[in-house]
Each structure stands twice: as structure tokens, then as C-alpha cells.
Amino acid sequence: MTQSSSRKPAILVVDDDATLNQLMSSHLRRAGYEVENASRWSEAQSLLGRLEPDLVLLDAKLPDADGLAMLPSLVETCPVIMLTAFGSIDLAVQAIKRGAVDFLAKPVNPDVLDLAVKRAISASSMRRRYDYYRRQATSALDKTLVGLSPAMARLRKMIGIVGPSDTTVLILGESGVGKELVAAAVHQASARADQNYVAIDCATLQQNLFESELFGHERGAFTGADRRKEGLIEVGEGGTAFLDEIGEMSGSLQAKLLRVLETGHYRRLGGTKDLVSNVRFVAATNRDLRAMCGKGEFREDLYYRLSAFVLHVPPLRERLEDIPLLAEHFLAARDFARHARKRWSPAALEALMDYAWPGNVRELRNIVERAALVSGESDEIRVAHLGDFQRRPPPGRQYAFSFDHPPTLDEITETYLARLLAERSRSRAEIAQTLGISERNLYRLINARRRDG
Ligand SMILES: Nc1ncnc2c1ncn2[C@@H]1O[C@H](COP(=O)(O)OP(=O)(O)OP(=O)(O)O)[C@@H](O)[C@H]1O
Ligand SMILES: [Mg+2]
Numbered sequence: 001m002t003q004s005s006s007r008k009p010a011i012l013v014v015d016d017d018a019t020l021n022q023l024m025s026s027h028l029r030r031a032g033y034e035v036e037n038a039s040r041w042s043e044a045q046s047l048l049g050r051l052e053p054d055l056v057l058l059d060a061k062l063p064d065a066d067g068l069a070m071l072p073s074l075v076e077t078c079p080v081i082m083l084t085a086f087g088s089i090d091l092a093v094q095a096i097k098r099g100a101v102d103f104l105a106k107p108v109n110p111d112v113l114d115l116a117v118k119r120a121i122s123a124s125s126m127r128r129r130y131d132y133y134r135r136q137a138t139s140a141l142d143k144t145l146v147g148l149s150p151a152m153a154r155l156r157k158m159i160g161i162v163g164p165s166d167t168t169v170l171i172l173g174e175s176g177v178g179k180e181l182v183a184a185a186v187h188q189a190s191a192r193a194d195q196n197y198v199a200i201d202c203a204t205l206q207q208n209l210f211e212s213e214l215f216g217h218e219r220g221a222f223t224g225a226d227r228r229k230e231g232l233i234e235v236g237e238g239g240t241a242f243l244d245e246i247g248e249m250s251g252s253l254q255a256k257l258l259r260v261l262e263t264g265h266y267r268r269l270g271g272t273k274d275l276v277s278n279v280r281f282v283a284a285t286n287r288d289l290r291a292m293c294g295k296g297e298f299r300e301d302l303y304y305r306l307s308a309f310v311l312h313v314p315p316l317r318e319r320l321e322d323i324p325l326l327a328e329h330f331l332a333a334r335d336f337a338r339h340a341r342k343r344w345s346p347a348a349l350e351a352l353m354d355y356a357w358p359g360n361v362r363e364l365r366n367i368v369e370r371a372a373l374v375s376g377e378s379d380e381i382r383v384a385h386l387g388d389f390q391r392r393p394p395p396g397r398q399y400a401f402s403f404d405h406p407p408t409l410d411e412i413t414e415t416y417l418a419r420l421l422a423e424r425s426r427s428r429a430e431i432a433q434t435l436g437i438s439e440r441n442l443y444r445l446i447n448a449r450r451r452d453g
Helices: 018-030 041-051 067-074 089-097 110-133 150-162 179-188 207-215 251-263 289-294 300-306 320-335 346-353 360-374 409-422 428-435 439-452
Strands: 010-014 034-038 055-059 080-085 102-106 169-172 197-201 240-244 280-285 309-312
Touching: 010 018, 010 041, 018 034, 018 110, 034 041, 041 055, 041 067, 055 067, 055 110, 067 080, 067 089, 080 089, 080 110, 089 102, 102 110, 150 179, 150 309, 169 179, 179 197, 179 240, 179 280, 197 207, 207 251, 251 300, 289 300, 320 346, 320 360, 346 360, 409 428, 409 439, 428 439
Parallel strands: 010 034, 010 055, 055 080, 080 102, 169 280, 169 309, 197 240, 240 280
Antiparallel strands: none
């Protein structure tokens, strides 16, 4: 079996004019593209789901949909060239306005088609690379690790030490402390800094997709795998792969990851040949992996591999002196686009420092952004603008409840739920995770509460 590293770009041609569709498709196939066709929008939709095309050629008028109306959502996922009837310049202009990269008047001239497709595809492959950075790349300001406290100074020093080596790094810390920023900083401090940095969230990806996401798959590896796909390990070749929320990884994947870490070898899904990885792994979690090992929820051997070098990111309550800097930083990041600068009143900053921040830097950021909004036209953010955020909850977040009678299970549920919902830093998804139930069931509980209360 030959392994070529570059796959053919895939194009989906959607046009109900069967002759034209055939002509364009066979022309594009000859030009070296992988081509699929659809004659209706419904058909196109199901193909889109599994094909992830690099480009769609879309007829403006389909039997079951208005191509123009479908554009805005379609261009979110891939570039689109609109096919319009000859002479309908108005339609073409509409298409471009709605995000099409180009338009072609029918009947399509093959040379014009070649050129338009080439241009659109090269833009598309650039965009794909950028997708991997999307989570990081909001703005330069957003990547800075702010903080001058001794705890942060120690952390920076450790990043400086471990960064340049190829050692696997495990980043531990509570939710919202900045683990993702630390991971990016490790990459920045390494000799791989100008290579790819790929981030993968082990918590949100579906298990079955995850394996192919990480290791890639061969054509035909499973239903719908109609072309080879590179995994993140391959995309991150020479660079860094960040495995976020590693505690959520399934047992079978843990085993496969362990193999990569130990031997550097891995296989694409459905592949028969070992590939060699040269990627540096950085992992993060807010869970207690050691305790998970004790309960058999995480492989001990993987834990030891990962924890070759551990970076602990301290909770915000242990570096309260960083709060004014962070508060300034978040305000500046927000005001950057507005060319206006707000100031903190000393009392407001003091109030911020007088709180234990169970949601850490993320919670602080949310409060800052809300306060900036609430303060409206005012140049200064004052205590009143902070709203009623809880000051000084019990340190270390205790969850003790007392009842003046032996409580029923429902009463305990209700009290605990109310408490979690009152912690504004938590999303519903996080609460569901804390409770160990699905989000659906959480909403059911919340609704039951509303009905009863
Ligand atoms: N030291 C810091 N300087 C500037 N921004 C920070 C810092 N620490 C965290 N942030 C910001 O706070 C937010 C939360 O950080 P991040 O997403 O890295 O948390 P996390 O540790 O990964 O949390 P979780 O475990 O919930 O995923 C982000 O918006 C991040 O940019
Ligand atoms: Mg995170």
C-alpha cells in the first residue's frame, strides 16, 4: 500500500441540470479532484455531513431549495462558488454578499471553472489550518499569561524550563485557572514554536469520532469514510498537540495514546501500516487523575507517562494580588476595539480582591465584562457596577447543608441544585458534569423545580 501524505481536494457539485453537472464533474475529476454530485439540496445535505468538501459548487435554483437562501449557513462550513444563469448579474452580486467566494455563469467555460476552483481551494486549505488555531487565535492580547504574583512567577519559570525540552507535560489546576493559556505558553517556549499547535478537546468530541480525529483514518475505515483523513497527530507533526480535558478520554483511547507516548508509533483508523509521530504532547485536566486511577477510571501507566512533568496552575484565591492586573487586562482587551478606556475605581478593585473566586480567572473575566457593560457610558467602573456577586464565600468551596429536620432526598437535591445554580461562574454543562447527570436530566430537574416552587 502506498501512503501519500496529500489527499485530493474534494468538491461537491450541486446542480439539478444533469448534463451540466456531469460535464463539470468529469472535467474536475480529470483535473485531479475528488468529486461528488447532488441534484437536490436534501441530497447535498447528507453528502455534506460525511464528505467535508473543500469546495461546493452550488446552483442558485434547486428543485427543493433556494440555493441563495442556503448560502449563509453553508459558507460557515466551507467555501462556495455559486452557479447562476447567464446574465443574472443581480443574483451573482447577492451571492457574493452572502459569502460565496465566487460565481460562475452557466454554461460554464472550463478554463474559467479551473481558475475559480483553484483559487477557492487554496483559500480553503489555508482556512483549514487556521481552524486548528481558532480556539487560541482570538487576539494577541488573549494569549498573554497575565500575573506578577510569586505563584505566577514560579509557573513562568517552570514553563521556561520544560518548554524547550520535548518532555510530555501535564497541566493541572481547577476550572478556569488558565490551563489552556499555559499549554500555549509551553508551545511558545519550545523550539517547535513556529510549527503547528493543534488543540483537541477530549470532553466534547464524540468517542467514535475522536479516534479518527486524533489518529486519522483510511478511506473505507468506516461507513462514510470515503476518503483518507489526517489525524491531529499528523497535522501537528513537528509541533505540539494539546489534549485538553484528558480525564474524559475513554479507556480504549487511553491505551492507544499510551502506545504513541511509549513508542511514537500509531495507526490511522483502518490502516495497516504504523506511522511514526514526532509530536510533543501537552495534556490538561481539572480532575484528580490520581484519584481516578485509584478508582480504575484512568490508566495508571498512562498517568505516569503523562505526569513526567507536571505544571500546577494555582487557583486565583492563592494569587489575589494578580487581580488588579487581570482586571485591567480584560478591560483593555475589551476596550481595544472601542478606542475608549475605562478605569477601575479603587473601591471596585478592592471588592474584586475581597472574594475567593471559585470559578477562578474565567469567573473574573465574566464579572469584568459584565461590569464594563453595566457601567455604560461611565469612564469609571464602580462597586455598584459589579452587581451582587458573592463576596467571600467559604474558602475552599465547602458544600455543607444543614436542615432542621431529617431531609427528604428531594429536599437535598433541591438545596444542592439551588446552590450550584447560584454559582454564576458555572455553565449548565459544568453543573450537569458535577452532578454526574446528563444536561437533559439537569433541565428536567430545573423544570420540576420551577413547577413545584
Ligand atoms: N493568567 C491569565 N492571564 C490572562 N488571561 C487568563 C489567565 N488565566 C486565565 N485567563 C483567561 O481566563 C479564561 C479561562 O482560562 P482557561 O480557558 O485557560 O481555563 P482552564 O484552566 O482551561 O479551565 P477549564 O478547566 O474549565 O477548561 C480564558 O478566557 C483565559 O484567556
Ligand atoms: Mg480548559
